[in-house]
Amino acid sequence: MISFSAFRKFILGAAIVAVPAASYAGVFVSVNIAPPVLPVYTQPLCPGDGYLWTPGYWAYGDAGYYWVPGVWVQPPSVGVLWTPGYWGFVGGAYRWNAGYWGPHVGFYGGVNYGFGFGGVGFEGGYWNGGHFFYNQRVANINVNVIHNTYVRNVTVVNNNYAHTSFNGGPNGVPAHATPGEMQAMHEQHFQPTASQEQFRQQAASNRSQLASVNGGHPSTLAAQTPRDGFGHGNEVNARQGNQQARINQGVRSGQMTPGETRNVENRDASINRQAQADRAANGGRLTGQEKQQINQRQNNVSQSIAADKHNANNDAAAAARNGRTAGSERRQAGRVEEKDRPKR
Template sequence: MKRIFRNIVLIAGLAAAAPQVNAQVSVGISISAHIAPPALPVYTQPVCPGDGYIWTPGYWAYADPDGYYWVPGVWVRPPHFGLLWTPAYWGFEDGVYGFHAGYWGPHVGFYGGINYGYGYGGVGFGGGIWAGNVFRYNTAVANVNTTIVHNTYVNNTVINNTTVNRTSFNGQGGVNARPNEQERTAMNEHHTQPTSNQLDHERTASHDRSQFASANHGAPGTTAMNRVDGRRFDQQGRIANGVSSGKLTAGETKNLENREANLNKEVRTDRANNDGHLTNQEKSQVNQQQNRISNSINADKHNSNNAHYGDNPIGERRANQQQRVAQGIRNGQMNAGEVARTENREQGINRTIRANRQANGGGLNREQFRQATRQQNRAGRQINRQRHG
């Protein structure tokens, strides 16, 4: 497949060849198109992988002649402390859609007034602030596991709930916004180019056919990642959605998460044996295994097995436990191994309840009801310990 990236490839190539941390980055148009970018997809922000990462929202990039492709939102480390990310944006002017590349700087500049969410509400950034060389996260908008990351605060005033559309460009037909005084000042400050990780991240998206709007019709295969090469979050997000919707039973979730836990252990071992890196062969092997898990997630979510708990106190309790498990997966409070153990227990409870109902004409006697309640209490305490340490 032939792809010409025009000026943006030149910028990326120079950055990869000579990553000057203090290089000046232009905030002008680096590429243009004659068709509007698709609407922003809706996605859940993955949990922050650790201290020092800053959220960079997803955006539509462009490759001639194949069109727009989605670059997933991702947590990245800035070039050095004190820098904030100004997202890329598209602007429409004189019949042309121009791409303005993102950049690092001491303040957030103009990004078209686009509401990317998660702290980027159209003006500035409300997801966190620097306190010396420590980044503090605003948990009102940032998905941070506070049992691991302690540099947090809460400021609900930065939440932008006024934007009802997902328009992804500035100008006629899109978002009508102009730079304010602070943004103009930030635009003229010394800027730093995207990191090599960010450039690799965009390049990877450009080679994935499922990320192109022409193939996904505005619904990318991967919308967000917890870090560059972070496909495992995408898998966990899909599992969490399956648990929450009832399309994945406790048994199916247990099996999937056991496979994820084994793969995670394998990756950790490989990295430990290679100074923190994976060889190309190991990367290929991991990708193949993730493909197989991905296919299993899809098959399990679309088979005839769905979680049905019943309109009764025991059923409501079981459904509530699964929602807590789904939330634990989604926000990173429960790892794959913990989820597998929890769902193994839930599967055992479900089997006991089914057997007791069959033995009693579909109902539970008083002692069986108490037994199920005690089991769910123990399972609930286990979930709480895993989610909150």
């Protein structure tokens, strides 16, 4: 019986022969079990200008499927974009096609990874003049820190397969590469960076990321940067991302005024700078005391967000009550006027 490790090496060797040297999108793993559905998660706050989002995905190892969290990473060079890997059902098996960096986004199976990767192409941002511009519709950005942003609605392709994690076969996404994606697949590509590969290895060695252990609900769904690892400040990053999402929702709903938004975002940016400085001084980690201090500051910001929204709700309720009172008075005045009007 051939072991999984030997089988994986065989597949890898076959992929290297079959795929052009300029491309790193080869098939690395082939299994007969479909990957789990994609979990729903919140994107952490972008750590700084120039970071690009790489969505989470299900990888496969000796112990089965495991979740590699979505993470912000620094690309290998200016001007390149990330094409996510994807599982494709071919010849009765699910085969993994690895992700890669390149000048354009290629085919990733039509899988809706979210955050700009809606199935075809990438709508989360673009390069211009050596700078990356972020689409605030899908990217969790603090505009007080990163100013090269824009707002544009995105298109989700294959919306009926919103959480499907593979292409083709039974219940898979029925997508085929477009001419543009085919062209992108033959451009010069770059392998995942060393930090991406190290991050994947960390996920592979963490039992809580195994689908067989977590039932398709990994303990770590996303991280702010690869150096955060697992349990090394991710809870701080996740909370920052959640609070920014609450702020964005408050702005969209009109519950937070521009002044309130600036206040909490400036405080959030200060917390982010503190966390980055603390990590830089401690080899990329936060001490227990530092986590406690940051958590307290985040509690204060969270309370401010809740208070701002609560005040807005109270104002709206008061306006509604006043409107009903005024309306009642107008209706009552109308009845009096009707009563006093002489009959014909």
